Amino acid sequence: MMQFSSTVPAHNLHKFQAIRCPSFSFRCQASSSSTFQKPFVSTESTRLHLANLDKLLETQKPVDPPSQLHHHQQHPHQPIINHPKEKKGRSFLEGLNLARLWPEMKANEEMSPRHLNRLQRLLSMTAEYSPRNILGGRWREYHGSNDWKGMLDPLDENLRREVVRYGEFVQAAYQAFHSDPAMSTEEPPHPRHVSLPDRSYRVTKSLYATSSIGLPKWVDDVAPDLGWMTQRSSWVGYVAVCEDRREIARMGRRDIVISLRGTSTCLEWAENMRAQLVDLEDVPEGQGKPKVECGFMSLYKTKGAHVASLSESVVEEVKRLVNLYRGEELSITVTGHSLGATLALLVADEISTCCAGVPPVAVFSFGGPRVGNKAFGDRVTAKNVKVLRIVNSQDVITRVPGIFVSEELDEKIRRVGGGVLEETTPLAYSHVGSELRVQTKMSPYLKPDADMACCHDLEAYLHLVDGFLASNCPFRANAKRSLARLMQDQSANVKKLYTSRAKALTVNLNRQGSISMSNCLPSPS
Known part of the structure; x- marks a missing residue:
């Protein structure tokens, strides 16, 4: 986001x-129930x-x-x-x-x-970073099959390395975008080079997000050199697949990664501020209907002048890759930071049922805000999408949109489960999945x-x-x-x-x- x-600058040097x-x-012997x-x-x-x-x-x-x-x-x-x-x-x-x-x-x-x-x-x-150990037959556990129970506090060594590795895929998305942020409004985008942090993966698809709102033309006239900041469509991430046999053997499966960057343009900022909840398009009316933030859904579903919507692009590519590697052990890992974390959740929700034979889907998100209401979270969970949110206790972004009075109150709501309170308010947002808190x-x-x-x-x-x-x-x-x-x-x-x-x-x-x-x-x- x-x-x-x-x-x-900092005003005081402590x-x-x-x-x-x-x-x-020493070895830390701790559990999620340990006293801090x-x-x-x-x-x-x-x-x-x-x-x-x-x-x-x-x-x-x-x-x-x-x-x-x-x-x-x-x-x-x-x-x-x-x-x-x-x-x-x-x-x-x-x-x-x-x-x-x-x-x-x-x-x-x-x-x-x-x-x-x-x-x-x-x-x-x-x-040097932590070594990559062989995951082998335990890959599903590290991919969240058991919601990472017993692996988060204390943090499992192999899981730590996997979390950092997926975060580096998001850094590659940031770097690729900011190396060439502008996008032509007159012709389709050119192929984009992405320097992946892991050479065993290959980029197979570029992804674009488009805003449904626009800025007045005079903005571009005032600041022509910053036109990319006001463009409606922007490169937002990529799909990559592991092709190295040794890495596939280490991980225990062929991994498909969908990586999404955070907010970088003015219109993406504007969409972030559209905090009202809207209904999902494919869900019938009724009590407890899943809802998501309006701006996030706009960036996910809107088509550009020369690019498909993020929703269409990612579904098309997942179907292609699932068919291409049919018969192999596969996984899909969606990762993102900030706005990318919210889009990652929308991506995972849709691709988990986009075709027959979809492999296990997991989300590793960093600093992600709330995306939808509790019914949306229940929908994602019911689809067996596994979500691990990496949250910094001092990161305010992870507590919006929705109710936010103070860090102390938000912490109490988080501990007791704020579903009832959230469902009775206009901004009834709720987080999804498991949490690794730093x-x-x-x-x-x-x-x-x-x-x-x-x-x-x-x-x-x-x-x-x-x-x-x-x-x-x-x-x-x-x-x-x-x-x-x-x-x-x-x-x-x-x-x-x-x-x-x-x-x-x-x-x-x-x-x-x-x-x-x-x-x-x-x-x-």
């Missing part, structure tokens, strides 16, 4: 806090922060020696990032003599060469009072998931996701301890060549 700019833990090598225990927090010296950083990275491999840096290759499962002015596969921090960049620091007291090397590794775009405050790198942009940011979501062990445990000690992109997009919300180190490197993080999710529109990612 909506996205908000991350360029708003004292840095570090999570103290006697040992990061806040980690012990203290505001000691910078040395404690660096000690925690040391523990956080204790399992990482040392940085390649300078003589071998030119042989460094990209990890095969990392996101594909273009470096137009740098050698492929080489980190933007590699080759720097970090010790010389901090002449004022006493190595023995605050920043030893080992700390420098490990901080460099953390800031590197080549940081918190910005649990990250040792992000400010506990991070702004709305950070709390809704997709990279921040993936950072939090990568570090999540359980609701009563501190950030995962061996979390390996790189901080480079997080610092690029959300530097104002990263604790000064880490941003100051990055600035001392005199490195411009924008040299990475990746597309920032927060510079498209004053938006939440």
Whole structure:
């Protein structure tokens, strides 16, 4: 749904806090019924922060020696990032003599060469992620056949990696759109290149969303260079299918991914604001009729001048792929962030019954708002569509549209089940599916009072998931996701301890060549 700019500066710089833990090598024994225990927090010296950083990275491999840096290759499962002015596969921090960049620091007291090397590794775009284990015969369980019961709190290691992996498919959708957002109104769109984070997949279909409303022509006359922001139809995502035999064997099936980005144009923003509920077209009248948000349905069902509606395109492609791979073990995974999370739910609802022999359908959504009423949620559940919502407790977007008085009241409604209250109000919205809840405050790198942009940011979501062990445990000690992109997009919300180190490197993080999710529109990612 909506996205908000991350360029708003913080008004206060809080004292840095570090999570103290006697040992990061323990196993957290927790369950969804466990009592939440806040980690012990203290505001000691910078040395404690660096000690925690040391523990956080204790399992990482040392940085390649300078003589071998030119042989460094990209990890095969990392996101594909273009470096137009740098050698492929080489980190933007590699080759720097970090010790010389901090002449004022006493190595023995605050920043030893080992700390420098490990901080460099953390800031590197080549940081290693959690390993991909063989899912084999348990793939249905990880795809939600049992609603992920017993796998969320504490978070199953394999599920964590799958969630992050699907989030990276959404990042690829953002990057592909913002690399070329404009779309001609005179002719059909040209084929679009998508740099997938997983090379074992191939894009088979581009998807477009169209608004049913329009802006006056004078808007384009006033701002001709920003015409793409007012266009009615825009590229919104893609369908991809796994074609690598080894990856198919690892996952236990051939996976079809439908990936959808969040809000990026003015008209998509306008549709987000049309919060009244409307009836689904294919449901007869009667009490308890499923309803969804008007603007979301508009973007999903409206045809463009030269493109089919998102609904028509995705149904056509799913039918084709199901027929093409008939007889194989298949799954369909729909993933999206913000507005993309809402469209993912509408997609999953429709394709689950679009033809005979549809494989299991699961939704992995990030920072998604409510989509429809409780009857719509019941309809999705009855179709056996499995939904895992990844929610940041500090992300306001996950609590709209509908009733929102305060975070505390919303939390109470969520715990007791707000169906009765929701069904008696004009904005009777309800969430669907299972929930994986993370918190910005649990990250040792992000400010506990991070702004709305950070709390809704997709990279921040993936950072939090990568570090999540359980609701009563501190950030995962061996979390390996790189901080480079997080610092690029959300530097104002990263604790000064880490941003100051990055600035001392005199490195411009924008040299990475990746597309920032927060510079498209004053938006939440």
